[in-house]
Amino acid sequence: MHERKDKMTKLKPCPFCSGEAYYDRDWRDVQCRVCNARVSNNFQSKREAIEAWNTRPNPWHTGTPSEEGWYLLCVKTVEDEIVYDTDIFENGEWRYETVYRKYLKWKKIEETGE
Numbered sequence: 260m261h262e263r264k265d266k267m268t269k270l271k272p273c274p275f276c277s278g279e280a281y282y283d284r285d286w287r288d289v290q291c292r293v294c295n296a297r298v299s300n301n302f303q304s305k306r307e308a309i310e311a312w313n314t315r316p317n318p319w320h321t322g323t324p325s326e327e328g329w330y331l332l333c334v335k336t337v338e339d340e341i342v343y344d345t346d347i348f349e350n351g352e353w354r355y356e357t358v359y360r361k362y363l364k365w366k367k368i369e370e371t372g373e
Contacts, residue, residue: 260305266319270312271312272315273294274296274318276293276296276333277363278291278294279291279292279293280312284305286301287302287308289311302347319333320365321365323351324367326348326367327347327365328347328349329345330362330363330364330365331347332362332364333362333364334362336360337360337361339371341363342360
């Protein structure tokens with residue numbers, strides 16, 4: 260029973276920056292200490308907030324995209340800063356990739372037709 264309790268109360272890292280998450284008692288939600296991402300719904304219990312944080316879909320991917328197009332990127336700079344940027348993936352490579360940053364993860368930007 261103790262193992263199940265640990266799984267329900269241990270917070271997963273942030274899906275955007277991999278930062279440490281914490282439960283905020285005042286707001287009754289879960290937030291990332293690094294990028295301030297949050298899952299907020301004025302939850303009735305700490306357990307409910309943590310469960311929502313730990314089970315939300317993760318839209319980010321790693322590795323090489325399988326299709327061309329524009330992507331939102333999470334990038335680590337040589338100064339160890341985590342930043343977000345956009346780039347286009349075409350002909351099997353990123354158009355604006357440089358040695359000054361490391362691509363950590365990405366998600367495709369869907370075209371709206373506008």
